[in-house]
Amino acid sequence: MSLLQSNLPVDTLNQAQQQAIELATQHENLNLLQLLMKGGWIMIPILLLFFLGLVIFIERYITIRNASKADGGLMAQIKSNVLSGKLDSAIAVCRSSNSALARMLQKGLTRVGRPIKDIEAAIENAGKLEVSRLEKNINILGIIAGIAPMLGFVGTIFGVIQIFRDVEIAGGIDIGSVSGGLYVKMIASASGLTIGILAYIGYHILNMMVERLILKMETEAVEFIDLLDEPGV
Known part of the structure; x- marks a missing residue:
């Protein structure tokens, strides 16, 4: 009986130590969101930049992947219709495809009968317009790449x-608080940087x-212009 009574304080002490260890572990094992929020108010614009x-x-x-999809047989269909004198059918093929390449070639087809230089200029202008649409907002990523580290x-x-x-x-230096605060910041x-x-x-x-x-x-575009230069077109 006396032996059991002497063991009680030891068991109680071990339980208290175990609870203390568990609390310390829970404090250290922060989830990612809690850890990020410890960075302070500056984390709000940084996270907004991340989501943007x-x-x-x-x-x-x-958008770019869809625009880059291969138009199977597009050029072959256009060539066949142009050589047969069926410009309306060639234009219809481009409209049905509705890709960046098809829209560019369609602009050239609507200029058939004019000088080659005019057709080339129309295709070039249409191509520039399509590229500008594809590049829309890409530069914002470059801005974020420069701003985010500076905010950090x-x-x-x-x-x-x-x-x-x-x-x-x-009025004094506490190494524990300084190192802990620095790791948070x-x-x-x-x-x-990430x-x-x-x-x-x-x-x-x-x-x-x-x-x-x-x-x-x-x-x-070069292949299309070469097609228009063929005899009988």
Whole structure:
């Protein structure tokens, strides 16, 4: 009986220690959102930039991919109709395709009968218009890539200023509070750099997609002009 009574305080102490360890673990194992919010008010514009960049990238990616879809047999159908003198049928083929390349070639078909230079100018202008539509808002990703890291650094600097102000008010340096506060403020810099890198990658991915489409459109435009130069057209 006396042995059981002597073990009670030890069991109680072990239970208290276990609870303390669990509380400390819960405090350290913050979820991502809680960790980001510890970066301070500057995290709000940084997160807004992230969502803006994400929306722009997804929307532009889908648009450019749809515009880049191969029009199976488009050029062959146009060539067949043009050589047969069926310009209306060739224009109808372009309208049914409704892609960037088809709209550009349609503009050239409506100019058939005029000098080749006029047709080339019409195709070139239509191509520039299509490219400008595809590049819409892509530059915003480049802006985000530059602004997000700077916002992160600004948040960290303000945080460090606040830490040293608290040290001055306290009249002494507490290494624990300084290091803990500094790690929290570095969250802003890490978030800004991460979002900036992602925006930079997205910006160049979209630009490469547009450049590939431009090359394809230029190739088809040259083939179309060569078609018009054939005898009997």
